[in-house]
Amino acid sequence: MRESLNRLALITTVFAVAWALPCSAAALWVSYDGYRGPGKGKHIVLVSGDEEYRSEEALPQLGKILARRHGFRCTVLFAIDPGTGGINPDRTDNIPGLEALDSADLMIIATRFRNLPNEQMKHIHDYVQSGRPIIGLRTATHAFNFPEDSTSEYRRYGWRSKSWDGGFGRQVLGETWVSHHGHHAVQSTRGLIVPSMKDHPILRGCDDIWGPTDVYTVTLPLPGDSQPLVMGQVLTGMKPDDPPVTGEYVRKTRNGEQRKTPNDPMMPVAWIKSYKGDTGKTSRIFTTTMGAATDIESEGVRRMIVNAVYWGLGMEDHIPPRTDVELVGTYNPTFFGFGKFRTGLKPADFEMEE
Secondary structure, three states: OHHHHHHHHHHHHHHHHHHHHHHHHHOOOEEEOOOOOOOOOOEEEEEEEOOOOOHHHHHHHHHHHHHHOOOOEEEEEOOEOOOOOOEOOOOOOOOOOHHHHHHOOEEEEEEOOEOOOHHHHHHHHHHHOOOOOEEEEHHHHHOEOOOOOOOOOOHHHOOOOOOOOOHHHHHHHOOOOOEEOOOOOOOOEEEEEOHHHOOOHHHOOOOOEEEOOOOEEOOOOOOOOOEEEEEEEEEOOOOOOOOEOOOOEEEEEOOEEEEEOOOOOOEEEEEEEEEEOOOOOEEEEEEEOOOOOOHHHOHHHHHHHHHHHHHHOOOHHHOOOOOOOOOOOOOOOOOOOOOOOOOOOOHHHHOOOO
């Protein structure tokens, strides 16, 4: 009897371990199976991880739209506290599940100042150099931050890299962090389509691009073959119908007063370019300095990003006159700011609503 009980206990333990391992791993990210649509059979990996703009809320909503409305299979990754398994954007050193990039068809990245270990960065590096398409949102221009004394194999990806000027942001996406051009959390952004690019497939149906985040400064002209699609008009306030800032104004900063003329010239807030990786293959790149969770409430911003997915994959012939970007489920994003993320969230909280 004792032998039978021991054998039963052993079998139970083996099955419990076998069951727990994949479940515990899968609990660190969320996946959405593709429904019907042109994206069926394509896999998109969305990488969140920023302390300020709530990418942990924005990217699950984008993933749901891409899966349910367009058929793409989507995997959303998060900054995870390894002690609790919960989402903690302030943890800059841990994004589990990046191996999903090994088989991804497209990466959407919205990280900020991450300092990831080599075993995680390797998957990002291999993807970036593979020639597959990349979409960078908001703080992806300064996605990585490796200290000067870092021994990481991938420290050149850091936003202040000297060996690879401007790191991942400038070299791959087209710009690194420079400064705020509009007044942060005071002035919002109206996206104005560049007239010569109005027929570009990414801009199809994008007749109302607005977001409460401010315009970022970029170095003009943007490098290489970068082509601005949308310029950021700085508005006087935080509502879409606020008028644009005119003339010169005085902005108080930590270093004293600054005189600014933010709409002369305007800064690009969305552009396309290419990147030729170490493999010799060339990626299609779309970057927008919009894309915070609150920006995703704007139908025009969502449509621009979803259209960019199709364009990145060479599927622009599938972009209709007005792409379906209806929100999936309840979406009440947290307003941006440091220390304002919703505590206690786990990836399972972002499962697809039925």
